[in-house]
Amino acid sequence: MKAVVLGIGNTILSDEGVGVRAAEALLARYDPPANVEVIDGGTAGMELLEPLSNLDLLIVLDAVKRGQPAGSVVTLAGAEVPVFFRSKLSPHQISICDVLASLEFIGDKPEDMVLIGVEPDSLELGLELTPAVAARVPEMVDLAVAELAARGITLKEKATCA
Numbered sequence: 001m002k003a004v005v006l007g008i009g010n011t012i013l014s015d016e017g018v019g020v021r022a023a024e025a026l027l028a029r030y031d032p033p034a035n036v037e038v039i040d041g042g043t044a045g046m047e048l049l050e051p052l053s054n055l056d057l058l059i060v061l062d063a064v065k066r067g068q069p070a071g072s073v074v075t076l077a078g079a080e081v082p083v084f085f086r087s088k089l090s091p092h093q094i095s096i097c098d099v100l101a102s103l104e105f106i107g108d109k110p111e112d113m114v115l116i117g118v119e120p121d122s123l124e125l126g127l128e129l130t131p132a133v134a135a136r137v138p139e140m141v142d143l144a145v146a147e148l149a150a151r152g153i154t155l156k157e158k159a160t161c162a
Contacts, residue, residue: 001035001056001057001152001153002035002054002056002057003035003036003037003055003056003057003058004036004037004038004039004051004052004055004057004059004110005023005026005032005036005038005039005059005061005144006023006048006052006058006060007019007020007021007023007026007040007061007062008041008042008043008044008060008061008062008096009021009043009062009063010042010043011042011127012127013123013124013125013126014123014124014127014128015063015070015118015122015123015129015130015133016063016120017063017127017129018061018062018063018129018133018136018137019041019060019061019062019063019117020040020041020042020061021129021134021137022061022116022137022140022141023038023039023040023061024040025137025138025140026038026141026144026145028158029157030145030155030156030157030158031155031158032155033153033154033155033156037051043095044095045095045096045098045099046095046099046102049099049102052099052100052103053103053106053108055110055111056111056112056151057110057112057114057147057151058110058114059113059114059115059116059144059147059148060096060113060114060115060116061116061117061140061144062115062116063118063119063120063123063133064084064117064118064120065119065120066119068119070119070120070121070130070132070133071118071119071132071135071136072118072119073116073117073119073136073140074115074118074119075114075115075117075143076117077112077115078112078113080115081100081113081114082101082104082113084115085097085100112151114147116140116143116144116147118133118136118140119133121133
């Protein structure tokens with residue numbers, strides 16, 4: 001099984017960067033096996049076409065605006081993921097929509113997709129996540145690890161120094 005965990009977002013717009021921060025946190029805590037790639041997608045667009053081609057599983061980590069309280073975590077799966085990105089307005093999400101549509105058009109779309117997102121508190125200029133959103137990053141990591149485990153992929157936790 002080939003899988004990618006993709007963190008997306010703009011890290012200079014405070015909570016908009018939560019997906020990237022969650023991907024960084026996952027890599028800080030775990031050593032993914034060779035068949036799992038963790039990508040900092042930032043605000044990338046079509047350059048993600050090749051790394052996202054012919055995947056068994058794509059897990060997207062992102063900020064999601066669903067009108068819920070700041071810090072609310074949402075998980076969407078399967079066909080809900082590309083539909084969700086079609087309705088969003090920020091520049092990086094339009095690019096992801098284009099990438100997913102292109103992959104579908106050429107017959108290389110991921111077999112399975114999961115979106116793990118958190119409702120942002122602020123999208124203002126700033127390098128730090130707000131406390132409500134920063135508190136959810138470990139949960140996003142745990143959910144991504146659980147999605148991988150549900151498909152038979154185990155991540156090895158890195159040894160910590162005491």
